[in-house]
Amino acid sequence: MSLVRIKDLPFAWLCSNARRDGERDFMPKRTDISTILIIGAGPIIIGQACEFDYSGTQACKALREEGYRIVLVNSNPATIMTDPDMADRTYIEPITPEVVAKIIAKERYAIPGGFALLPTMGGQTALNCALSLKKMGVLDDFGVEMIGASAEAIDMAEDRELFREAMTRIGLSTPRSHQIKTLSQALAILDDIGLPAIIRPSFTMGGTGGGIAYNKAEFIDIIERGIDASPTSEVLVEESVLGWKEYEMEVVRDKADNCIIICSIENIDPMGVHTGDSITVAPALTLTDKEYQIMRDASLAVLREIGVETGGSNVQFAVNPADGRMIVIEMNPRVSRSSALASKATGFPIAKVAAKLAVGFTLDEIANDITGGATPASFEPSIDYVVTKIPRFAFEKFPGAENILTTAMKSVGEAMAIGRTFGESLQKALRSLDIGLNGLDEIEIEGLGLGDDMNALRAALGRPTPDRLLVAAQALRYGMTPDEIHDACKIDLWFIERLREILELEALVRAHGLPNDAANLRMLKAAGFSDARLSALSGAPRTAVTELRHRLNVHPVYKRIDTCAAEFASPTAYMYSTYAPPFAGAPADEARPSDREKIVILGGGPNRIGQGIEFDYCCCHASFALRDVGYETIMVNCNPETVSTDYDTSDRLYFEPLTPEDVLEILAKENESGLLKGVIVQFGGQTPLKLANALQKAGIPILGTSVDSIDLAEDRDRFKRLLDRIGLKQPMNGIAYSVEQSRIVAAELGLPLVVRPSYVLGGRAMAIIHDNGAFDDYLLGTLPGLVPSDVKARYPNDKTGQINTVLGKNPLLFDRYLSDAVEVDVDALSDGADVFICGIMEHIEEAGIHSGDSACSLPPRSLSADKIAELERQTRELALALGVGGLMNVQYALKDGEIYVLEVNPRAARTVPFVAKVIGAPIAKIAARVMAGESLASFGLKPSRFDHVGVKESVFPFARFPGVDTVLGPEMRSTGEVMGLDRSFAIAFAKSQLGGGTIVPVSGSVFVSVRDVDKPRVLGTVKLLAGLGFKIFGTGGTARYLESEGVPAQRINKVSEGRPHVVDAIKNGGIQLVLNTTEGKQALADSRSLRRAALLHKVPYYTTLAGAIAASEGIKAYLAGDLEVRALQDYFA
Missing domain, CATH: 3.40.50.1380 (Methylglyoxal synthase-like domain)
Structure with a gap:
């Protein structure tokens, strides 16, 4: 097969290094600036997630390191960047031009010297805010200089028409397009563009408001939505380039016009799927060197023409596989989601370097931390491995939402994996998603087995859905050829051939079982097969696969991410595992565990609704605190967006899936030297908690609350007995281990009922049942969505049997619904002897709406002193009875003067960052040190007394899912949060609303x-x-x-x-x-x-x-x- 050939292009854009008019002369680090304002990205939303906390945190650290006074504004309390020690002045305020103008007025003349605004670290929110401040005259009135990117450069990159004109000037093609401001203008150009048409609103993020229109009705609907979504009411209507190949280049430029490519990224999904929703690989795998060089030069020309004088940018290209025509899709004149991915993929800290470039440094003046300063930042990273990023979706949270992917982003998180080959990297990424996949698993496809399998497969391949790569693998299993699959889905043949190679090995295991020799077993592991996947293919128990592997001494080795393909030694312990055979002359293993006393922290994996940035915040704080008291901290996580996966957050970082196999291999490696004090599983949400039993069975010490106490809080029968023993009340409740028993329990308790599965986070599949019809819908409509694929395979046509198998291990929990009750959240710290009440939060919405979706106030707004004292007493009783070591969260309902315990979580809760910011105490850091053995009394904590109010408000993605009802209930649906902080509740609440948009x-x-x-x-x-x-x-x-x-x-x-x-x-x-x-x-x-x-x-x-x-x-x-x-x-x- 032949790779894509980019046809000959005009070379006007291969310009010289000469500076353009208006560019500043060379100058050293800026000493005329004393204060820099950094605007954050605000709440976590689809299209703008915690990658901007990562970039903002890096920028704050880098610029303070250089002596600048940092003023930060961000409305999101769950971020590391809003910690009070990250900036000199931290404003947790709404990111609106009017509010930021007030901050500028307050801070501009606080100290002598120049005042600059860095708008490139906070995504589209920061860019749009900065442009508004410029247009309002605020920046000119106060003498504020925009650094990193000028207003003109931002305008040219973000205004679709200006960008198209700029590309034309340098001889680069863009899709045929028209910029419109009204529906009548759009209809007038429809004949010229034709259908399908791509609709892209200006100045939005993640494709908000845009989409693909296949007919006139869709065209009108998306145009109207796009005009509403664009801050400038402008929409670009483009010709369709569906099915073309998509590439991205991460570029960094300094004031001396030194330009480097950090990383090339290839989208496996073709054009038509937003890059944030596409499976991507780095480096690009289907470009020849010549094609890469052409695209590289074009990227640099784009930056120069747009006028991005310093910092990082992302340039996106599309290539027609039929004739090699290359076009520029767009560019982001700021750090982006892809920048975070490229930073983690290469080890090159784009945001940190971009921040230093913005204040006058050049690339050759900045040391590369990863190589310990052996190389400067002007060295283009070189990588000798393959990185795969797979997005994670939450369609199950939005009944009625169509799971078709378009140019408007819909994913809520992503996992990244690193391997020596594409197969190893891909299968590691699939199991990193934490959705029950063990690798390239089988998938159910609608219409198969009805007599027309080939057309059913073609139809499934033609629909861009989150699982299309698994569909392609299934089509290969059913006998479709790679060419037929390519024709149906436009995924490049190279990737389909790699899937075929994985399936050939899979077939060998199915036919012959597990190999008995180390060489062949290592070959399977090098192709990315997990022990669990080999178990499913061979029929052998998973434990037997692991025992065989250990008996044959087949273990992964760990390689370092070093930015230079091992050309220089790397002192930075940023690692990934591989089973691939060692290269000549290279050491097989580069982990080199130390002889220090160490603590391992398990992260939360990819963001999802119910488990997001709040848990990463806790993991980071644990690492910071434990490092400060002398422990070596080791982070294990697979989320490229987060601060926890920054190479300097912990002493050692393993970028690995959070599965028992992967984590136990890491612990075995670390146990080779030094003393493993223990593992923290309580800070990363449900993902690490699910590993606790496997770790305990392996003899690994778990720090903090015991595994038994964690299980006790989830086990309804045991927990009920504990509450009875200490005299606390619960709503009437029951538990069911089958569909039949569920009906009996529901009849005994009576309606309305709250029903939920055990061992879930974010209220997954939790519902309030008002009538019998709704209960039937829940049992046979909602619960099947929780059944793992292996259980479905065992009971292919027995829905009740599938559900009963799941409920047998994880029963269904029932509570009598307390209508019109007030819900309260309490966060507490305990060391098993003492208990400190961190904060009592009163929900603004009544009980029945998931706590993660409800607004709340701290301190409580309407509770009497007696009720607060009683809540504190009950929380202390619970903490001591459970033997909590570290953090605990309790949810109560207050009705008719009575207090009812709804739920206890003996772990970090998503409220921890909010509480910490309101009370001014680093409670996650304290919890980590308590878990490591320090007493709570040693911290001298006093009950919080403050004269301000914090209001936490949730932010929802409903605009991304047309047709989905926006009503709230017991299943969590918010993606992020904001905080309003003020002396009065009323203003704090108003700020929380403004901050949430x-x-x-x-x-x-x-x-x-x-x-x-x-x-x-x-x-x-x-x-x-x-x-x-x-x-x-x-x-x-x-x-x-x-x-x-x-x-x-x-x-x-x-x-x-x-x-x-x-x-x-x-x-x-x-x-x-x-x-x-x-x-x-x-x-x-x-x-x-x-x-x-x-x-x-x-x-x-x-x-x-x-x-x-x-x-x-x-x-x-x-x-x-x-x-x-x-x-x-x-x-x-």
């Missing part, structure tokens, strides 16, 4: 429609809003009630009552705020279109009474002009 309305109309029981309770809120000048609209019953109580209210139709109705009013801009409480299946269904319209038109929508009250108070305080900005350090001065 919600508009705080200051005038206009409010639509009110509430349940009968809520009408008297909402009256005060509506009166307050009316008194502030808002016009009140209500549905029939609500409007009549308000009128009867003296509040002028205009009646408006429900959707079911005919037009014009409330949705029309929202679409016409006539409603600025919605207060709507509903209950019951029909009422929820009736109001679904109302929720969707409010989301699409960015109208704030509150579905709980407590939320409505808080919002009205926040609006009142906001209107009074009480929003002040205050640095985190000042709250604890």
Whole structure:
């Protein structure tokens, strides 16, 4: 087969190194600047995740190292960069131009010297904010210089039309396109572009609002959505390049026009799938050297033309496999998701280097940390391994969402793996996803076995879904040829051939079982086969596979990521495993474990809803704290976005899957020298907790709370007995180990019920059941989604048998639903003898909405001193009874004066970073040291006394999933969080709304429609809003009630009552705020279109009474002009 050939191109863009007009003369490190403002990325959202905490943290450290005073603004409390010791002045405030302008006004003249703004570390949020500040005149008024990228360069890169013109000037092609601002303009150019068409809004991230239109109706829908999503209401409509190959180049440039390529990245999925949703490999594997050089030179030309004077950028290309035509898709004039991937793939710290370049350094003046300074940063990284990144999705959290991938990003996280071959790297990445895959596993494909398998396979391959690579492997198993598969899905033949090679080895194991010699077993392991996968293929128990491997002395060796393909020795212990045979002259193993006392910290793996940046924050703090007291810290994780996988967060880093096999091999290696004090499994969420039993069986010491206590908290029967013993209450509850038993338990408890599987995080498959029909839907509709593929294979046509097999080990838990209860979260520290209550958080939404989705306030807003004291007492009782060593989180419900224990988690919770920032204590660091053996008393902790309020608010990805209902429930759906911090609750709440992207309305109309029981309770809120000048609209019953109580209210139709109705009013801009409480299946269904319209038109929508009250108070305080900005350090001065 022949590789793609890029056809001859104009070479106007192969320009000289001469600087362009306006570029600064060479100068040393900037001494005219004393203060640098860094804008963060805000909450974790799809398209902009914790890679920007990684880049922002690197920038803060690099610039403070050079003596600059750092002012940081970010609204996300779960980030390392918002730790008070990371910057000189830390503002956890909304990232809006108006708020950042206040910060600039406060900090600009705090010390003498120049003031600069670095906007390239906070994703699209920071870029857009910086551009707005420039256009508002704020930067000029205060004499603030933008460094890293100029406003003109950002404009040219982000404005689709300006970018196209720039590429034309240097002779590079872009897709045929038109920039439009209205639907009528879009329809006018449709004939020229044709369908399918690619729609890309300007100044957005992760393809927000964009997509692929295959017909006119889709075209109109996506155009309207894209115009709404773009801050400038501009959309680029492009010709389709679906099926073309996609590549990325990570480029760094300094002020002297030195340019280097950090890494080339190839997307396995063809054009049409957002690069954040595509499986990618580094380096690019299907380019010849000549083709690579052409693309490299084009990348450098793009940076020069756009005017990115210093720092990192990402340039994306598409290549037509039919004729080699190369076009430029886009470029990001900042560090990006791909920058984080390239940094972890090569060891080259792009964000750190970019920050230093922004203040005047050149690449040759910056030492390469990885090689211990043996090489400068001007050396282009060279890698002698293959990196594979696979995204992780959360479609199961959004019923009704179509799992088709387009140009709008939908993944919530990613895993990365490193191997010597593509096969080894790919199979490690698949098992790193933590979704039950052991490698290139079999997959069920709809339509197979019905008599037309080939067409069923073609149809599945033609749909870009998250599991398309597994579908391609399955098609090979069914006898499709690589060419047929390529024709159906456009994945390059080279990758399909590599899949075929893996499957040939798979077939050998199926036919002949496991090899009895080391050479052949090592060959299988070098192709990426895990012990669990070999077990499934051979029929031998997994333990037997591991025993055979150990008997034959087949173990992985560990290689170092060194940026230079082993040309120079690397003192940095950044490692990956491989079974590939050693190269001539190279040592087989480069791990070189030390003789120090060491502690291993297991990370959380890829981000997902329910397990995200908050847990990585805890892992990082554990490493920082334990290093400070002399332990060698060893991090194991496989998430390229995170601070925990930065090479200098821990003493030693293993970039490896979090499976029993991989982790136990690492521990065996580390046990070769020094003393392993133990492993921390409590900080990374559910992923490392699932490994605790395997580690304990292997004799590995687990630090902190015992495995038995962790199990006790999850085991409903044992936990109930413990609560009875210490005299604490639970809601009426039950437990079921089968479908039949579930029906019996539900009948005994009565409806409504809260039901959830055990041993899950983020409320996975948790639901409130109001009627028997919903219960049947749950048992036979929702639960099958939790059944692993191997169980499905054992009971292929028996759904009940599948579910019973799962429930036999992980039973279903039932609680009587406490309607209208107040939910409370308590975080605590314990060493088994003493207990310290870190924070008591009162949820703003009532019990029944997942704690990770509910807004909450610290300190609690409405609880009496007696209730707070009783909550503290019960928490102490629980911590001591469970023998907690480290952190613990307890969730309570308060109803009719009684306190009920809902759940206890003897581990780090996602609230830890928020609590730490509000109370001003590094509780995760303290917990880690307690787990290592220090007493809680030695830290001298005192009960928190503070005169400010923190409000945590959640951020949701509903805009990414058209057609999904936005109503909240017991299953977590938020991707991130923000914090509002102020002296008053009202302003803190308003800040939390602004920080989460919600508009705080200051005038206009409010639509009110509430349940009968809520009408008297909402009256005060509506009166307050009316008194502030808002016009009140209500549905029939609500409007009549308000009128009867003296509040002028205009009646408006429900959707079911005919037009014009409330949705029309929202679409016409006539409603600025919605207060709507509903209950019951029909009422929820009736109001679904109302929720969707409010989301699409960015109208704030509150579905709980407590939320409505808080919002009205926040609006009142906001209107009074009480929003002040205050640095985190000042709250604890």
